[in-house]
Amino acid sequence: MDSPEFLSTSLHTMTCLEVPVHLFGAYCILFKTPISMKSVKFSMLNLHFWSVFLDLAISLLTSPYVFFPALVGKSLGLLEYFNVSIPIQLYLIVTLFPTVGVSITAILENRFYLLFARDTFWKYLRIPFLGFLYLASWCCFIPSLLNIPDQKEALEEILEKMPIILKYANVTEIFVLSTDYREFFFTLIIMIALVTVTSVTFAFLLHWNMKKRSKLVNVSIHTLHLQKIFFTAIFIQTSMPILILIFPLNYLAFSMFTEYFNQAINNICFIITAFHGLLSTIIMIIVHKPYREVFYIVFCEKVLRILKLKEGSVTYSMSSLSRPT
Structure with missing residues (x-):
């Protein structure tokens, strides 16, 4: 599990699973979003786009093989075969994380603005x-x-502290982002805090205003009920994938502050992170009734129809065999 082969095979296998699910999710948003959800269509598409981009950037484009707690690693992804420089690949990865977070804030802000x-x-x-x-x-x-x-110079300094890195990669293959993780880590913490605070603030404002509106006499109970259902669906859609990222982020902090090295866990953290977008799309399809119905019509009904046809053909064959000649 600590080998680059395990990481690349796992991530590329996930890509094969992700692409059809993401395409179906995009199809649902673009063509099956009902009029009642039209106001949030762009926000959902924006979140879906950045989540998919993050997924594919990790699992297909870069496939980062990183040796935390050192900010050292190499790329196993598609961009490496096209000779895209490592700094550009790094920039792509590190900016997509907060961008997905901002997209979650945007979808909550959109609901708050439209309703209140x-x-x-x-x-x-x-x-x-x-x-x-x-x-x-x-x-x-x-x-x-x-x-x-x-x-x-950076490699010499890193290898003095962590010579075990040479067990996993050649010196010519690895790239050092920094010999001091503090600037990078604290920038990451600030962005996570900023996105988390803004998302939680809009979620609280939505909940508080809905509770306040429910006490008004002139508000339609049916309309309020639909708004609560949709808010719950949005909350589940945005919060569940975030929970998936808690383990990788906590391990990153633990690894850097304790200087603990375990390449198998490093690999697992990136696999879990790449799973984030896939989970987000699946939850979106499940929690929103229009998309859930489309999934049932496209897949479940067709499967049931095929099974019934096969069952009918088997019954017909058995009945024909039982007839006297």
């Missing part, structure tokens, strides 16, 4: 606010990438 803030000052601030979050996601790691050390 259309006639408030927030309508003037929402676009600059979301623009700032996306810009921060795309720019926050640029200082780390601009300060990439001299590879020869």
Whole structure:
């Protein structure tokens, strides 16, 4: 489990599973979103796009083989075969994580704005606010990438502390992002905190305003019930994949602060992270009734129909055999 072959095989196998599921999810959003969900269609498509992009970036494009706690590793993915530089591959990976988080904030903000803030000052601030979050996601790691050390000196320093790395890769294959993890790690913590706080804030505002609205006499009970169902579905869709990422992030923090090295767990962390988008798409299809019905019609009904036809043909064959000649 600590070998590069195990990691690449696992990630590329996941790609084969992810692509058809993601395509079906995109089909549902684009063509099967009902009029009642039209207002959130773009936000859902935006979240789906970035989640899929993160999935494929890890499992197919880069397949990072990283030796945490050192910020050292190599690429096993498709971009390596096209000679794309390691810093560009790094930039792609590290920016997609916070971008997915901002997309989750955007979908919650969209619901809050449409339901409760259309006639408030927030309508003037929402676009600059979301623009700032996306810009921060795309720019926050640029200082780390601009300060990439001299590879020869950095490798000597890293190998003095962790000579075990040579067991897993040749010196000519590995790339050192930094000899000091603190700048990179604290930038990651700041972005995670920013995205988490904003997402939780909008989730709280939605819940609080719905609770407040439920006490009003002139509000339709049916409309309020539908809004609560949709909010619950959105909450499940956005929170469950985040829970998947808790283990990799906690292990990353533990590994860096204790200098604990275990390449098998490093590999598993990236496999779990790559599973994030697949889980997000599956949950989206399950929790939203229109998409769930499309899945049932496209797959379940056809399977049942085929089984019935086979059962009918078997029955007919048995009856024909039992007839006297």
